[in-house]
Amino acid sequence: MNYYNEIKDTLIKNEIYKKAKDYSKNKSDLNSYYEVGKLLIEAQGGEERAKYGNKLIKEYSEKLTRGLGKGYSARSLRKMRSFYLMFRKWPSLPAKLSWSHIMELLVLKTIDEVNYYIHIVETYNISYRELKERIKSNEYERIGYKEELEEPKVNSLIKKPILIRTKNIPEQVTEYALHNIILENMSDFLKELGEGFSYIDHEVKIKIGNNYNRIDFLLFNYIYNCFVVIELKVAEFKAEYAGQTIKYMNYVDKHLKKPYHDKTVGIIVCKKNNRYVLEYIGFDNLFVSTYELDFK
Numbered sequence: 219m220n221y222y223n224e225i226k227d228t229l230i231k232n233e234i235y236k237k238a239k240d241y242s243k244n245k246s247d248l249n250s251y252y253e254v255g256k257l258l259i260e261a262q263g264g265e266e267r268a269k270y271g272n273k274l275i276k277e278y279s280e281k282l283t284r285g286l287g288k289g290y291s292a293r294s295l296r297k298m299r300s301f302y303l304m305f306r307k308w309p310s311l312p313a314k315l316s317w318s319h320i321m322e323l324l325v326l327k328t329i330d331e332v333n334y335y336i337h338i339v340e341t342y343n344i345s346y347r348e349l350k351e352r353i354k355s356n357e358y359e360r361i362g363y364k365e366e367l368e369e370p371k372v373n374s375l376i377k378k379p380i381l382i383r384t385k386n387i388p389e390q391v392t393e394y395a396l397h398n399i400i401l402e403n404m405s406d407f408l409k410e411l412g413e414g415f416s417y418i419d420h421e422v423k424i425k426i427g428n429n430y431n432r433i434d435f436l437l438f439n440y441i442y443n444c445f446v447v448i449e450l451k452v453a454e455f456k457a458e459y460a461g462q463t464i465k466y467m468n469y470v471d472k473h474l475k476k477p478y479h480d481k482t483v484g485i486i487v488c489k490k491n492n493r494y495v496l497e498y499i500g501f502d503n504l505f506v507s508t509y510e511l512d513f514k
Contacts, residue, residue: 219260221257221258221260221261222261222278222281224257225254225257225258225261225278225282226281226282226285226286228250228253228254228257229250229254229282229286229290230286231250232246232247232249232250233286244316244317245313247316247317248311248315248316248317248320249311251297251298251301251317251320252298252301252302252305252311254295254298254302255298255299255300255301255302255303256302256306258274258275258278258295258298258299258302259299259302259303261274261278262274265303272292272296275292275295275296275299276292278295279291279292279294279295282295297320297321297324300324301320301324304323304324304332312336312339312340313340314339314340314343315336315339315340316346318346319339319346319349321346322335322346322349322350322353323335323336323349325353326353330358331358334358335349335352335353335358338352338357341413355381355512360379360380360381379507379508379509379510380407380410380411380487380507380508380509380510381410381509381510381512382396382399382400382403382407382410382509382510382511382512383403383406383512384399384402384403384511384512391452391511392452393434393450393451393452396450396452396509397420397421397434397450399511400435400450401420404417408437411437411485413441414439414440414441414442415437415438415439415446416437416438416439416440417435417437418436418437418438418445419435419436420434420435420436421433421434422436424466424469424473426465426469431465431466433447433448433449433466433470434448434449434450435447435448435450436448436470439483442480442483443478443479443480444475444479444480444481444482444483445470445474445475445479445482445483446482446483446484446485447463447466447467447470447482447483447484447485448484448485448487449462449463449466449484449485449486449487450487450488451486451487451488451489452488452489453488453489454488454489455486455488455506459486459488460486460504463484463486463504464484464504466484467481467482467483467484467503467504468482470482481503482503483503483504483505484503484504484505485504485505485506485507486504486505486506486507487507487508487509488506488507488508488509489508489509
């Protein structure tokens with residue numbers, strides 16, 4: 219088999235197809251580049267020998283550039299080869315991913331990471347630019363994602379640590395300052411918390427006994443159909459924080475929750491996560507996550 223001619227014909231057909239059927243060009247790109255990656259592996263004598271086959275790729279790149287024009291650099295061909303190696307065991311190529319998405323995924327080290335980010339793209343239809351930002355922020359490591367969870371809980375979607383982004387560096391990070399930073403970047407904060415969170419209100423005034431208190435943030439998670447109480451603490455986690463948050467959760471369950479809602483969840487965002495204290499409390503619907511200020 220003349221592998222170069224096969225690769226050239228595949229790329230020519232893809233260029234023609236894209237011009238004739240623009241609405242399907244993404245699918246054509248992925249199928250064509252996948253086939254090119256497969257042919258490159260075969261031309262180099264298999265997967266093991268392909269690791270050392272950059273000389274052949276350089277030769278093919280130069281010939282393709284002379285014959286077809288720009289877009290087929292040695293780097294591009296190596297990415298097509300990596301694309302094939304990454305997805306060769308998949309039953310079908312992910313439908314919602316573009317070639318730009320694929321190129322961002324190629325930097326990942328494990329199939330679990332790839333599965334996680336593909337899930338995010340397909341669920342939220344995010345652009346490759348947003349995918350790049352999520353990968354750059356190490357979202358997979360922070361959320362501790364598992365492909366299959368026997369009993370999914372909200373805490374399986376909470377990232378650790380949460381990155382709280384701000385362009386303005388406060389002189390001192392007080393709870394008030396942290397509160398305002400989050401308000402100014404609420405959209406980013408909801409994404410950082412994880413999947414399904416939506417904003418309801420902040421500094422929600424409630425009365426417990428004869429005392430008035432304020433819930434820092436009240437959210438709702440539409441995936442788990444429950445209210446979410448957020449409490450902010452700039453110090454290391456303490457047991458009394460849990461007691462306070464649980465009181466707020468009980469208030470929401472009693473006064474705001476409807477019969478068709480699940481039990482309210484509490485999240486304490488604090489500077490450090492004291493796992494021993496958290497385990498000692500043993501409260502199923504209360505979770506603790508640390509935060510980091512990310513100065514843009």
